Amino acid sequence: MTPAEFPHAGRGRLWTPGILTASVVLLVVSVWAIAPHLITGANPVRGRLMENFRPLLGFPGGSISHPLGTDGLGRDVFARIVYGARPSLLVGCISVILAGLLGVIAGMLAGYFGRSWDLILMGIADIQLGFPFLLMAITLAAIIGPGLHTAILALVLTGWVPYARLTRAELLSMREQQFVQAAQATGGSPLHIMVRHILPNLIPTLIVVATFSFAQMIILESALSFLGLGMQPPQPSWGSMLSDARNYLTTAWWTGVFPGVAIVATVLSVNVIGERLREVLDPRLRGL
């Protein structure tokens, strides 16, 4: 397909209804993560046992003081969801940034400095394929104990591979291009060439990959909390709330529904924005 056939491919309106909704959702969730106490006055960790299993507003027994009901320990479900935004977004952000840095550096070493680096790093990447994320996290949790640091470490250790592969592949093709060879001929050092000439060309693609990986990381963080390997109780996190809810689905369905809505809304919004970024920044990745 030629550009003439699709003159507006990858452009069009910036603020489609989908993007607008996704941005609003992410804005709200970010506010929850940054300043949860401004949103809700209820205590997310301590509840009143007397008030346990209150249903949500609009159902018999529900009240405005607990709009989404209470859990088995009488804690406000809405407050726990609001406070639970922080671990999800925090772990997601930190992991994406660290994994991205690690991956780009590894990919550059492999792609630019030639064979021995390449063999070692791509060998490690191959081993990682035989060691999927959850197993890595489980092994780490068995050794250093569960917690947010375990979640971040596991996410970074498994998340760097795509960035490394991508950076390496792009580098290998870019190295042969004239603007890089010109920079080399005029005496640019490898570091200079990398930072000034190659990295800027990689950034659009990296942003797209990072966005989708952020969505993935939020899901994985909540999966770890669900398995009891991430955020530890009584601190609220979306995954551990669902894990608790499993035990009293028959009596309190709302405890198992709304934390999941929060996860899906957040992840879906990130994915929607990622799709749009992909169309705008890197049409080559479309359909992947």
Add this chain to the structure above:
Amino acid sequence: MSPRYILRKLGQALFIVWGVSTIVFAAVRLSGDPVALMVADTAGADEVQALRRAYGFDRSIPAQYLVFLQHVSRGDFGESLRFNLPALSVALGRLSATLILAVSAMGVAVLIGFPAGILAAVRRNTLLDRMAMMSALLGQSTPTFWSGLLAILLFAVWWHVLPASGGETWRHLVLPACTLGWFSAAKVSRILRSATLEVLSADYVRTARAKGVPQSQVFLKHVLRNALISVTAMLTLEFQLLLGGAIITETVFSYPGMGRLVIQAVGTRDYPLVQAIVFVFSFLLVLTSLLVDWLYPWLDPRISRDR
């Protein structure tokens, strides 16, 4: 297929399994005293000492590593602390349940993903296409442990049509398999859609149409066969993800597979068992990769086996 190619692939597979085992070995030693991980906090000093000697932790690290490699090559991971049985056989005892779950989930993914992806491609840019792609995006954004909870809530708690947990009969398999497969169905349909779209615009499809080959023939023989090539590679990768996803799904549904076992083993600090299960999982992953390496050239003769 040349012997050199087979040897190289097998070597690669061995390398990966060796790498994973070595990482696990190193991780246990890096953490300090591995015996402290295994015993309860109440264990006495002589008990710890005895266990240390029994596992060989009193020797030097290189010596321990050699012994470890020797044992692993014989499939000996030590005894599970909780079951008092060889860890590998405990793990393998749950293997079939996990494999059945992963294969059924794959079936679900293919049964939903294939028709959805093809329909979306053929009816491109219609409402149907949009809906299929929207639900694919939704499926990708939904964690299995939540869709699993919703499934339990609907089918077990409210409608009482299927059991919520356990793994005795095929009825126990329905909810876990659908939950696990749904996530992959989303991805399968997306990939198949873009693969089909790509093939539909290929020259040979236009030629086939131009020379009057019936639509159904064009579709089955030219479009689908070629679209499936790229999907096959992706399906293998997806199967590997399903195996990983089984850990969560098994926990949600209390399904008696390896995934649930490994979570329990972490909880009870049954270190030999964790190690054995990690080994079995990585072995399975490597095996599927080998399988696709062999399948791929068969599906697409343009790819030489001697790459």
